[in-house]
Amino acid sequence: MSFDGRLLSGVTVLAAVVExxxxxxxxxxxxxxxxxxxxxxARLETRVGVRLLDRTTRSLALTEEGRxxxxxVVPGLADIEDAASELVSSPESVRGKLRVDVDPFFLRTMLAxxxxxxxxxxxxxxxxxxxxxxxxxxxVNGIDLAIRSGExxxxxxxxxxxxxxxxxxxxxxxxxxxxxxxxRHPSDLTNHDCIHFRNPATDRPFPWEFHRAGQIxxxxxxxxxxxxxxxxxxxxxxxxxxxxxxxxxxxQDLVNAGQLVELFPQWCDERFGLYALYPxxxxxxxxxxxxxxxxxxxxxx
Numbered sequence: 335m336s337f338d339g340r341l342l343s344g345v346t347v348l349a350a351v352v353e354x355x356x357x358x359x360x361x362x363x364x365x366x367x368x369x370x371x372x373x374x375x376a377r378l379e380t381r382v383g384v385r386l387l388d389r390t391t392r393s394l395a396l397t398e399e400g401r402x403x404x405x406x407v408v409p410g411l412a413d414i415e416d417a418a419s420e421l422v423s424s425p426e427s428v429r430g431k432l433r434v435d436v437d438p439f440f441l442r443t444m445l446a447x448x449x450x451x452x453x454x455x456x457x458x459x460x461x462x463x464x465x466x467x468x469x470x471x472x473x474v475n476g477i478d479l480a481i482r483s484g485e486x487x488x489x490x491x492x493x494x495x496x497x498x499x500x501x502x503x504x505x506x507x508x509x510x511x512x513x514x515x516x517x518r519h520p521s522d523l524t525n526h527d528c529i530h531f532r533n534p535a536t537d538r539p540f541p542w543e544f545h546r547a548g549q550i551x552x553x554x555x556x557x558x559x560x561x562x563x564x565x566x567x568x569x570x571x572x573x574x575x576x577x578x579x580x581x582x583x584x585x586q587d588l589v590n591a592g593q594l595v596e597l598f599p600q601w602c603d604e605r606f607g608l609y610a611l612y613p614x615x616x617x618x619x620x621x622x623x624x625x626x627x628x629x630x631x632x633x634x635x
Contacts, residue, residue, distance in 0.1 A: 357389075429458035479618070483607070493613070501606075503580055505579075528576055531580075546603050568585060
């Protein structure tokens, strides 16, 4: 297919429609009329020979062909924007909107207090942080970068870069231990109240494992409380509800302050990773690279 300016213009309009969620909002962003946006999308569909959007009076969504087309071409618009920025500014300049899907617990405990430093260092970056339970399709959702905990289970269309590796701890509050006794071995937890954490992929609690020198011990646990928010789990644990498994990052301060007690320091060889995820088809933009560097400094400071 030969290149023409109308094709690029149509792709730009399509991207605005998808990102804004409606023809009307896209028209406002682009400075066009609603009908002008509709005609541009229709011309693009004629040009590529497939229907790209399913649209009704109340909603619109990409068709399967539209989703594949969007994934292939829209990242190129960001490349064009970055190339233009580099031509008119110094190589060190970082600018534009950056959408990052961040693990909510990591955002609260490690990043929130440092965001002012990032925004001060990069005054031309507009930062949009989202917190979701699972990573969806980054490109379709217009997300430049995801910062997520746990081993990535994504296809080869994404690059994963490990930012941090942290220990898995088993903890309880002094109040709980005074009432129920201090378990000496992980197997003792069968007689204790354990706070379960929901796996968003299965909607079931994560299994309790204990690692030591290559040995893995799985312990069946019971409890009347299950949560999907780490901060809430730690607060409940600190109040004396029961025993919890969590990661050292964001928890060690509570242990140091005496609010929580680490139960099995000899059984804590299990590691949990924090990863940066981004599409592999294109090199990360300067603003993505700078945010990854910012996160690396935050977790290692």
